[in-house]
Amino acid sequence: MSNISIKKYHQFGNLFNYIKITLLVSFAAYSMNYAQIQDKNKYNLRVIDTEQAYKELIQKNSSNNLVDIKKLIPSLKLDIRYAGKNNFLHEQVYNYAKAFLRLPAAAALKKVQKELQKMGLGLKIFDAYRPYRATVKFYDKVKDTQYVASPWSGSRHNRGCAVDLTIISLKTGKELSMPTEFDSFRETAHSDYLNLSSEQIKNRDLLIGVMAKYGFENLPTEWWHYDFKDWGKYDIMDLSFEQLEGIK
Numbered sequence: 001m002s003n004i005s006i007k008k009y010h011q012f013g014n015l016f017n018y019i020k021i022t023l024l025v026s027f028a029a030y031s032m033n034y035a036q037i038q039d040k041n042k043y044n045l046r047v048i049d050t051e052q053a054y055k056e057l058i059q060k061n062s063s064n065n066l067v068d069i070k071k072l073i074p075s076l077k078l079d080i081r082y083a084g085k086n087n088f089l090h091e092q093v094y095n096y097a098k099a100f101l102r103l104p105a106a107a108a109l110k111k112v113q114k115e116l117q118k119m120g121l122g123l124k125i126f127d128a129y130r131p132y133r134a135t136v137k138f139y140d141k142v143k144d145t146q147y148v149a150s151p152w153s154g155s156r157h158n159r160g161c162a163v164d165l166t167i168i169s170l171k172t173g174k175e176l177s178m179p180t181e182f183d184s185f186r187e188t189a190h191s192d193y194l195n196l197s198s199e200q201i202k203n204r205d206l207l208i209g210v211m212a213k214y215g216f217e218n219l220p221t222e223w224w225h226y227d228f229k230d231w232g233k234y235d236i237m238d239l240s241f242e243q244l245e246g247i248k
């Protein structure tokens with residue numbers, strides 16, 4: 001081999017090594033990214049969507065338990081709007097009229113109900129835990145995050161820490177007069193709206209006050225929506241009501 005040929009051979013060999021190393025590094029980086037992506041859905045959000053993952057969460061901390069609140073608080077009245085067509089989509093979203101909340105939120109709601117009972121009143125539940133797939137469905141229909149949660153962030157309902165409700169009279173079973181219907185997108189639904197009857201303001205403020213006392217914060221644009229104080233500690237879930245029933 002001439003001197004020139006040896007030099008060319010070395011140059012070629014170096015180039016080959018360079019390509020080989022580049023490919024290896026790229027593959028390693030791709031593999032790491034792929035492992036991270038697998039944990040998250042297409043909206044880059046981590047969603048608990050298997051019964052096994054949910055069971056593991058409960059084993060780590062029993063607060064993760066999603067409790068059937070009607071079983072815990074039998075005196076609650078349920079009017080789960082997404083289990084029928086009486087909702088803003090005019091479509092049935094859930095197969096069953098069920099309401100679940102994480103254990104500490106459910107226990108707090110029990111205290112709210114107890115306090116209202118002393119006044120001859122009780123709670124009527126419109127919605128509680130909402131599987132993530134329903135949030136995606138709402139967004140696909142409405143495409144406006146002013147009114148529905150985005151699939152990128154999920155809803156606090158998906159974490160089992162939000163509840164939509166109103167107050168009823170235990171004697172008549174009827175709802176107290178409130179500023180609007182459930183799921184109204186009007187300004188009248190805002191919790192500081194004042195152009196209402198004094199009775200409506202009194203009823204709304206009673207609900208906001210008693211919920212706040214037990215750790216539920218009102219959403220300022222929806223008098224009926226309340227987030228439990230520790231919602232950020234809980235994962236977004238996408239298990240159906242049927243799956244939750246089956247796990248119990």
Ligand SMILES: [Zn+2]
Nearest residue numbers: 162163164225
């Ligand atoms: Zn809500």
